[in-house]
Amino acid sequence: MSSHENSFQPAQFLLLVGVPVASALLLVQCLRWHCPRWLRAGRKPDRQEEPVPDPTPLPEDESPHQYPPAVLSEMAAFYQELHTPTQGQTVTRQLMHKLLVFSAREVDHRGGCLILRDMGISLLIPPGAVAVGRQERVSLILVWDLLDGPSLSQTQALVSPVVACGPHGASFLKPCTLTFKHCAQMPSHARTYSSNTNLLDTKDWKALGKSGVHTSLDECRIQLSHFSLYTCVLEAPSGQEACKWLQLAMFCSPLAPGQTHLQLRVYFLNNTPCALQWALTNEQPHGGRLRGPCQLFDFTGARGDQCLKLKYISEGWENVDDSSCQVVPHLHIWHGKCPFRSFCFRRKAANENEDCSALTNEIIVTMHTFQDGLETKYMEILRFQASEEESWAAPPPVSQPPPCNRLPPELFEQLKMLLEPNSITGNDWRRLASHLGLCGMKIRFLSCQRSPAAAILELFEEQNGSLQELHYLMTLMERLDCASAIQNYLGSPAQVRVGTWENQDLELELDV
Template identity: 30%
Template sequence: MVKNKPVIIKCEATPAILITFECAGQKVPAKLQENLVLSDPVTDIKTLQSSIKVFREEVEEYYGNDGYGCVCYAWNTVPGESDPQSRESNRGLVEIAYLKKRFQRVPMSQTVELQSTISLQCLPPEGKPLPEVFWLKDGKMIEVWKEINFIISSEGNLIINQARLEDTGNYTCGAQNPASRRFSESAVLTVFVNGAWSTWSEWTDCSAKCGKGTQRRTRTCTNPAPLNGGKSCTGEAVNRIACTSLCSVDGLWSPWSSWSTCSPDCIHHRRRSCENPAPANGGEYCLGNDLASANCTGGMCRASRVEDGENIPMYIGLCVAVAVFITVIVLIVIFMRRRKARSQGVFSRECLSTGELTSLILFQVTIFLVFLSELMSMQPDLTVVTVQHALPVDSPNNNHMMDKQPLYDVPDINAHHRLSGTLPKNSKMMLVEPTINHNLSSSLEHLSVCDNKNSLLLPSTVDADGVTWSTFDSCGGRLVLPESGVSLLIPEGAIKEGHVEEIYLAICRDDKDRPRLNDNQTILSPLLLIGPPSVVLMKPVILSFQHCASMRQGGWILSLYNSDSPIDEPPYWKKMVTLGHETINTPVYTQLDPNQCHIMGEYLQRYAIIGESVPGARAIKILRLAAFAPAAPPAMDYSIRVYVVEDTHDGLEGVIQMEKKLGGRLLDKPKQIPFQDCGNNLCLSIEELSPGWRSKLAANYQEIPFRHIWSGNQNNLHCSFSVESIDRIQSNVSCKIQVYQKAVPNNRQVIRISSNIKEVSETLFFFRNHAPSSLSFPQKYTLIILPPHIRHQLCLLLDPPNARGNDWRMLAQALTVDRYIIFFATKPSPTENILDLWEARHREETAVTDLMNILRVMGRMDAASVLEKDMGSWL
């Protein structure tokens, strides 16, 4: 009922000849009724319709406890006659409609960044019936069914999915019901744009044409330009570097040489060269000829003489050669004939006949002339220049470092001797990129789990030491890889009631699984795989793992990457979301704690955290250093391997599994070292080597390039130091390896090594008693902190929004999971999802007590009492 307007109550009956009303226990006089007979044109059935008016004063004057109600009666005979028949309607309650003026929560003015998500809060005044909320922008109603960028939530808040410049304006919250319409105070929404640099221009030419100068490049803060109070770009708009332009030198002739002796053709020559100075750096070559010829007899030489004179030496030489050859042949023949005669015992003075001797001589002369003609035809080609490279007399000393040659490597399992055995004396270590083949007795490609007649085919790209699985039903549970610090929480209700699913959790350590990054990006977490992708989830699961980004210094742009490629194919990585830029359509919630990351979503696939520095900043990631040596080294040499990996449990676990195959042992406790995005290499030097030992490298210093650590695509990078014994009596080897980043003096770490090589072989390798891998014993944790009935009561209490705001939204804020609160707002029960994430983040003994105290600070004693009431029975 609205003020000054009566309520019209209508009653229809078929068949009926009379309708009467009774309101608040009193019969309504017939004169106050309005009757109307309606006839159906098709069936000709008549319907009696009667109505009365109820005024506000009548309702206000009624003091009954059951409210002012009206009932109508339909009669088929006149009341008072014999055997009257009537039917009674349902009781209708008449209430006074109202809408108070004061809004319980009004929208506040905001200044937000472009493309961000905004929530303008509004809680309408109390009213009966419940008022409907609508919004106005600059006095014009927002039609949310047309504007997909606007959403009005169930509690009345206006959610703007992605703020645009045109969304700047005045926003007013309105509420209406049949009693009235109310408007809140307007809130001003300002969408600002932070300035961003354009790309650098090309470098200008060197300012100096000759000698030292400068080059410059520029950029402008126009990509985009700051707007509506947005921040201007930080950094320099002009960048200058020193340059040197080489001065060009024009060539000049050297003095002429003296004239050569006069040649048979009566010509002599002289030369000069263009080297006084020689042309350089684009300078011009000397003009003119470098050879001059002139007649040396005044033109008195004759051409025929010259031609005859050229052949005379050749003719003389041929004649002499023929004569000598014939003489030698004759003497040899005579000698052979005499020797033959002696061997027969007959001495004969008979000489060779003239014909025989002549034939022999002619035959020999013919052979000689043929040979001589062939020899004369092989004239040297004077136009060919032959360059001979002198070979070094001494063999090169391979103990010296070559320029720009890295001395670190990636362990090659297929060449075990390269790391743990003795290196050849003249060998060099260099960067290698092997394909690591984990030779398992049973390949993962064909490995399956059988449980309750179900089988699960595991991917072939994962290491046997980095996978676990189990079977789950609607009760949920937890998968854990404790050595890698990775877990997967499957909340209650994530698996459909009555279904059973086999789920696996794996670490991808193969180099081929790593995403290809640009020079600015770096991997900050393990590469994780959960599956199989065919599993349909009813609510989000939570994947928890470590990251190595230093959040204290800040300066990070962090993104979640995923890959939905088939498990038997190389992954194709793509950016899923940049943290802080989520929209209402973002399908996952990413909670980033100082050392942990929690991904909440409904998709089973590959995940990784990738980061890059904020423009103008230098982000820092934490690395872990671990030094290893062979468990049983040779008597003369000792090889030390220093690994550089991301500071996560899985980064160290990957090295442990690698060294387990190589037969190595840990030399010192793993150390942390910050690594800054400044482009400087990581340096390692071996110092204070104990007496009786010396380094096999000429320089005790090595470097790992910055880009190999920051954006490289290799796992388990390390440097190797080889030392050799020069005193066999000394069995103790000790040293320290200092690790630091160039130009960053504070980022420094020292690894101290002390070992006795004679005792090492008797020492058990520290991995021998390592716990059984999760491949052999899958771990399933079903311990849930909050029982279902407790969770159900908390959801009933905290899900409904209230005027004080101490509902699920304040709980999310108190638990520091309110960065992307719209994710929870879109769920059927926001409180239930917040508690799921709380269970994944908090496994300490005091977790429930801390939650109880948070609820008390929020002023929700009713929710705190739910926990406190049953604490003795389940805590």
């Protein structure tokens, strides 16, 4: 071999060996760079539940996201934020990959009460529970993370939220009282569980004894000797059917001029206030709004999956999805995973030359929902309707305050008590329902609700009704007791707008 050929051997060796080694090093660096993102991304939810933002619960067949273990400084900051006084406010925040709703305050010998607003959860520290001269920081936490709940069998159902009282392990001179809602049909079938662990630790759920636990029709009260995690599980005795109450909530964004598609999302939720608030929070990124009062129905552990079947779409619209029937797995509902199913509708033109965006400014949809095998025992989702509303499409003028569509809580309760009892003449909540344009079928459905008067007052709120308009309706109905109660909140002679409400002359069907 010549000297000229020998001079090229090192260069050839570098090309043959160095390039593969460099490529391997570059590949390793890329994997190190992208793997954390892959770990955080997890698996994508199934197509039926898109788009789903965090904290949408994972389907039954999916594994949870993998997060790196928390370091001590992160854990210290987590607990410090949870126990920092919130000045009476209820805070919703995602901390350490958990969506939490919490409130915290300092309590002395006079005691105090923590309430999670709109969640049906409270913690009472009685007078004398804290020694004179001392102050204790306490917190009440709703955990919107199903991974923190107990592992359930197919016969067990989650019927309440997971609630934590902090700081973990704290004890007092007198027992404190934790109260939260449950949705078991038979209170005797609801069993309270506790996990004597920190919120970030691996949970160890065990059933509590009956001592210090009282379960009423829809509420669980626990006398606490020390603070920990608590929840309620439905466990029916052998040979008895387990049932729980569900609420069905429908959401969609308002129609806008020229909008060609509309997605309707139907949630199957435990009949507890915090489950509905979870759905409201989940809908915020999409601008979804609750359409009408939630509908109540029973759900059993011995039956099949839940079906949602489209029965009617108003003229000018069509279903985009391949199927008119969707199914929710039984355990998704039974284990309280707050599942939902969505339908997408689009406008259709009468002929090829017609602009489909100008055809109709409302959509009316009817659906049936039932457990598999019991199609004849369905519940009808009554005439869902969405229309173009100017108050949704554009903000109110700056010179005018935005409309308030919520009645004062005290007035709401007072009107509910006055309108709830059925009168022989029908001049009760049913008359108000008639004035609001509800047909006899809807009125019959409302009569099956736990509080028909509350449902119709909520519907009035959804229609952005004012106190003046409600005062006018009560006067028109000759319900002067209700009109007087409203007048006390108006503070001056009511200025009503005659002719605001349509269907005022509808005849009331009394065969409810």
